[in-house]
Amino acid sequence: MSALTLQTRALFDQAPYQHCFTARVVAVSEQGVALDQTLFYPTGGGQPGDQGHLLLPDGSAVTVLDTQRDPLLRAIIWHRLEDGGAGVQVGMEVQGCLDWERRHRHMRMHTCLHLLCAIIDAPVTGCSIAADKGRLDFDLPESTLDKERITHQLNELIAAGLDVRAHELPAGEYGSLLEMTRTRVPPPTTQGMVRVIDIPGVDMQPCGGTHVRNTAEVGAVVCDKIEKKSRHNRRVTLRFA
Incomplete structure (x- = not known):
């Protein structure tokens, strides 16, 4: 398979709650191992790449240290393996398993940051997500932000048990996407489509990250720093309570 036709099917979009999957190795390089399909989310949008392991045909397990998209061919997702993935070969069928606890915490915090966007009416200039905390940077020349008020408003939205939905829009509808986008980075496109996360009545943003199905799943949070x-x-940092 040539580099021009090589691509990785993104299972994490359709099945964000699935832990394990079977795939075939389609490329091995200094960047890592590319599979024909994967549940491993690649670093992007402030969300870290997934970790976990690949189970090889001989029963051995190889640790997945990080997951990244190819910088030029964005349809290719590289899995960086421990020891360079020695023994992994093109054509080999493997089973991949996520570090689910870490991924799920990323999903919870990523969804919580969308709620933060709904509370603070200002453009977002930066984002970072970790397993225990997350933060957004806002373009706010003057700030009247209050940690206690933000904590209270966030936990109200979380406790409301709001549905979190994902759908796709054609990238051609860029005008309408710009109207809903709070970030100053163009929304990511995949095969001419833009993925949108919608919390009806609260927030709707182009976003390629993984999210929980309902805000109640986020759990209690605290606005830790402004x-x-x-x-x-102005940087607003949240953590799990």
């Missing part, structure tokens, strides 16, 4: 990073930048 920092002035520059004249026009």
